[in-house]
Amino acid sequence: MEKNYKLTIAYDGSRFYGWERQPGRDTVQGKLEGVLTRLNDGPVNVIGAGRTDAGVHARAMVASVRLDTQGSCQEIQAYLNRYLPTAIAVREVKEAADRFHARYNALGKTYRYTCYVGSAKPVFDRPYVTVLDYRPDLDRMRRAAELLTGTHDFKAFCANPRMKKSTVRCVDSITIRQEKDRLYFHFHGNSFLQNMVRILVGTLLEVGRGRWEPEYVQEILASGDRRMAGPTAPPEGLCLMKVDY
Amino acid sequence: MEKNYKLTIAYDGSRFYGWERQPGRDTVQGKLEGVLTRLNDGPVNVIGAGRTDAGVHARAMVASVRLDTQGSCQEIQAYLNRYLPTAIAVREVKEAADRFHARYNALGKTYRYTCYVGSAKPVFDRPYVTVLDYRPDLDRMRRAAELLTGTHDFKAFCANPRMKKSTVRCVDSITIRQEKDRLYFHFHGNSFLQNMVRILVGTLLEVGRGRWEPEYVQEILASGDRRMAGPTAPPEGLCLMKVDY
Numbered sequence: 001m002e003k004n005y006k007l008t009i010a011y012d013g014s015r016f017y018g019w020e021r022q023p024g025r026d027t028v029q030g031k032l033e034g035v036l037t038r039l040n041d042g043p044v045n046v047i048g049a050g051r052t053d054a055g056v057h058a059r060a061m062v063a064s065v066r067l068d069t070q071g072s073c074q075e076i077q078a079y080l081n082r083y084l085p086t087a088i089a090v091r092e093v094k095e096a097a098d099r100f101h102a103r104y105n106a107l108g109k110t111y112r113y114t115c116y117v118g119s120a121k122p123v124f125d126r127p128y129v130t131v132l133d134y135r136p137d138l139d140r141m142r143r144a145a146e147l148l149t150g151t152h153d154f155k156a157f158c159a160n161p162r163m164k165k166s167t168v169r170c171v172d173s174i175t176i177r178q179e180k181d182r183l184y185f186h187f188h189g190n191s192f193l194q195n196m197v198r199i200l201v202g203t204l205l206e207v208g209r210g211r212w213e214p215e216y217v218q219e220i221l222a223s224g225d226r227r228m229a230g231p232t233a234p235p236e237g238l239c240l241m242k243v244d245y
Numbered sequence: 246m247e248k249n250y251k252l253t254i255a256y257d258g259s260r261f262y263g264w265e266r267q268p269g270r271d272t273v274q275g276k277l278e279g280v281l282t283r284l285n286d287g288p289v290n291v292i293g294a295g296r297t298d299a300g301v302h303a304r305a306m307v308a309s310v311r312l313d314t315q316g317s318c319q320e321i322q323a324y325l326n327r328y329l330p331t332a333i334a335v336r337e338v339k340e341a342a343d344r345f346h347a348r349y350n351a352l353g354k355t356y357r358y359t360c361y362v363g364s365a366k367p368v369f370d371r372p373y374v375t376v377l378d379y380r381p382d383l384d385r386m387r388r389a390a391e392l393l394t395g396t397h398d399f400k401a402f403c404a405n406p407r408m409k410k411s412t413v414r415c416v417d418s419i420t421i422r423q424e425k426d427r428l429y430f431h432f433h434g435n436s437f438l439q440n441m442v443r444i445l446v447g448t449l450l451e452v453g454r455g456r457w458e459p460e461y462v463q464e465i466l467a468s469g470d471r472r473m474a475g476p477t478a479p480p481e482g483l484c485l486m487k488v489d490y
Contacts, residue, residue: 010365010368010369011368012368012369012371057369077365081365081366086366086368086371087368087371088368089365089366089367089368090365091365120255120322120326120334120335120336121326121331121334122334123255123256123257123331123332123333123334124255124257124302124370124373125369125370126257126331126332128369
């Protein structure tokens with residue numbers, strides 16, 4: 001009998017062409033579906049809470065999938081961890097309500113963006129940090145982050161110029177903190193537009209390095225023009241930390 | 246005028262065939278000498294505090310090297326970090342006394358060995374941990390570690406069967422602790438024989454999984470026979486943390 005499952009998945013995005021399946025390329029969804037198809041003995045459709053870009057990591061991506069298997073949740077998890085590449089780990093498998101849908105039911109997401117601001121080089125976590133050759137001013141970035149927090153039209157922070165649906169989003173909180181030689185940005189919001197977190201980080205860093213005044217982010221928001229915002233920060237610093245349901 | 250320098254170096258050992266230079270292979274010493282030869286405009290001899298095996302990491306390897314350069318220590322460090330591979334970082338460059346020798350003057354070393362004992366898979370630090378498929382008993386291993394601590398003939402824990410010099414070493418302390426799904430062994434001693442830390446870990450794990458009683462390590466020590474001790478634990482879990490002078 002077919003049942004619905006909720007999977008919590010961590011992956012090292014540096015090894016994949018993003019989440020979404022693509023013919024002939026290693027993607028996280030593709031790898032999951034490949035292994036689950038064998039377990040299920042038939043095609044499966046793994047639905048992710050969202051799509052991460054190539055190079056972006058996840059500590060707790062959530063996916064839903066319908067499977068027709070006798071195996072327990074623990075057995076499904078063990079099977080996945082055995083046959084998936086080492087760069088993907090299934091942290092949890094749970095039976096879910098029949099109508100549970102990882103994307104439609106997601107209420108919020110937490111992303112973390114990590115920059116390395118030390119004087120040497122990061123040796124042991126190079127694929128997981130973005131190396132800066134300057135030290136951005138935290139106070140300036142925090143002032144800008146405050147102005148970006150809340151419900152706004154984030155059209156200027158969306159990579160897709162042909163986005164037809166609403167580009168209004170609510171970002172509940174943006175926190176910025178430094179621990180030794182690592183600078184962490186945490187974003188929590190209901191949902192995010194394409195590349196939105198990376199463009200927000202790219203913009204905050206422009207403020208942090210003194211190119212723009214913190215208040216300038218209000219003009220960017222008001223413009224709705226992607227060209228007004230900062231560059232898209234590189235994918236390696238970004239990690240999906242949590243999905244709320 | 247030639248001056249003597251002390252370098253502190255971190256590296257991701259998974260990218261190299263160990264510390265020691267070898268023709269046609271990427272080694273840490275080889276890379277350092279390659280870059281410093283250009284800076285020095287002539288051959289250099291980088292002396293490491295010890296040699297790490299292929300796959301073994303270092304957070305603070307120390308090396309000494311004589312250079313004839315006008316550059317300040319900061320400039321030498323910046324030059325090295327610019328031209329070395331991303332998997333090697335020079336943490337510090339200091340002028341050293343003329344007679345300072347990284348190997349002869351080393352008084353002690355700290356090694357850390359990390360095992361992953363969680364139920365999922367380590368995704369973000371796979372090259373830096375040894376994955377166990379069992380959970381060793383900490384108390385048993387600590388009892389064995391206590392018996393191994395002190396000054397002993399560690400011949401049974403030496404990979405080189407033709408070792409002509411003394412195999413007596415003093416291991417001041419072995420500590421074992423678990424933090425969430427990671428198990429850490431710390432070793433501090435005056436110096437270590439070839440593969441000694443890895444054979445100690447391999448032996449402690451045999452005790453921890455219940456194959457041997459803790460007291461058995463005394464028989465291993467007394468035998469002086471490598472075949473009596475446990476297997477050589479894999480290199481990826483091992484990291485040189487500190488060298489004392």
